[in-house]
Amino acid sequence: MSKVIVITGxxxxxxxxxxxxxxxxxxxxxxLDLKFEAAEIVAKDIRSSGDEAHAFEANVLDKASLEKARTEIHKKLGSCDILINGAGGNHPLGTTSxxxxxESDLKxxxxGFKTFFDLDPEGIKFVFNLNFIGTLLPTQIFAEDMVGKDGCSILNISSMNAFTPLTKIPAYSGAKAAVSNFTQWLAVHFSKVGIRVNALAPGFFLTDQNRTLLTNSDGSLTQRGQQIIDQTPMGRYGEPEDLISTTLFLCDENSSFVTGVVIPIDGGFSAYSGV
Structure with a gap:
């Protein structure tokens, strides 16, 4: 059965x-994306295959922006059945060097060198808000559409950082831990109105946000990139397509008794002790 699926980011x-x-x-x-042009490229690509999609500009940190998008979605597609909270990311201002x-680092x-003591509070707020508040606000706006309907669900994007935090990125790790906790809280809160809430916890996937951190300009791995591969039993980064099957499972009505789970998709990273 066809559903209206809203995807942020x-x-x-x-x-x-x-x-x-x-x-x-x-x-x-x-x-939905903060940049309409980016959203429209994706929507056009989908339509070129004969499927239905529309692009909408939306800021996940602005309730008015989300409400406007919701009104437009109702006109073009109908009310939301499934929400995927995909917007998120990190920022250098919330990252240690x-x-x-x-002790010598203090001198x-x-x-550009930053210890923990140099982290910019505004940068930390930005990262936390983008990931956590950017999940909470779209849920407030679109989950209301789901009350009273069958087969509705929410899928959040957490991270394997939520299980064990990575070095250098305390703001991002903390924010994703909050997303995992919020996923469980929402699953309980919405259980009486039939809305399931689950989350993916991706491991390491090369994206525009982390490419320079994990790879050099010639495509070789940075030291941190190599550490990640060495700690990943499957020996590779994830491909975007690796997220598809779990997403389809969690969004499908055949998983109607699955709620409040956070599923790692990380090539075994979170299971490996290193020895």
Missing amino acids: AGGVLCSTLAKALAKLGHKIAV KPFLF DTTE
């Missing part, structure tokens, strides 16, 4: 892949 690599996969099953896709603090005057 759908102009990005990962969520655009999910949008296209869900459209191929006959669902009507609302492609080194994984460990040494390092290199331009």
Whole structure:
């Protein structure tokens, strides 16, 4: 049965892949992104295959922007049945320069060098808000459409950072832990009105946001990139398509008794102790 699926952050690599996969099953896709141009590229690509999608500009940190998008979606597609909260990301202002603090670091005057003590509170707020508040606000706006209907669900995007935080990115790790906790809270809160809530926890996928952190300009791995591969039993980064099957399972009515779960898709990273 065709459903109206709203996807935030759908102009990005990962969520655009999910949008296209869900459209191929006959669902009507609302492609939401802060940049309308990015959303429209994805929507046009979907329509070129004969499937239905429309692009909408939406800021997941602005309730008025989301309400406007909801009104437009109702006119073009109908009310929301499934919400995928895909918007998120990290920021350099919430990132330390080194994984460990040494006493000598406190005297390092290199331009741009940041210890934990130098982290910008505004940068940390930005990362936390983008990932957590950027999940909460779209849920407030679109989940109301789902009350009283059958087969509705919400899929959040957490991270394997939520299980064990990575070095250097405390703001992002903390925000994704909040998303996982919120997923469980929502699953309980919405259980009496038939809305299931689950989350994906992707491991390492090369995207525009982390490409320079994990790979050099010639395509070779950075030291951090190599550490990740060495810690991943399957020995590779994830491909966007690796998220599709779990997404389809969690959004399908055949998983009607599955709610409140956070599923790692990480090539075994979170299961490996390193020895």
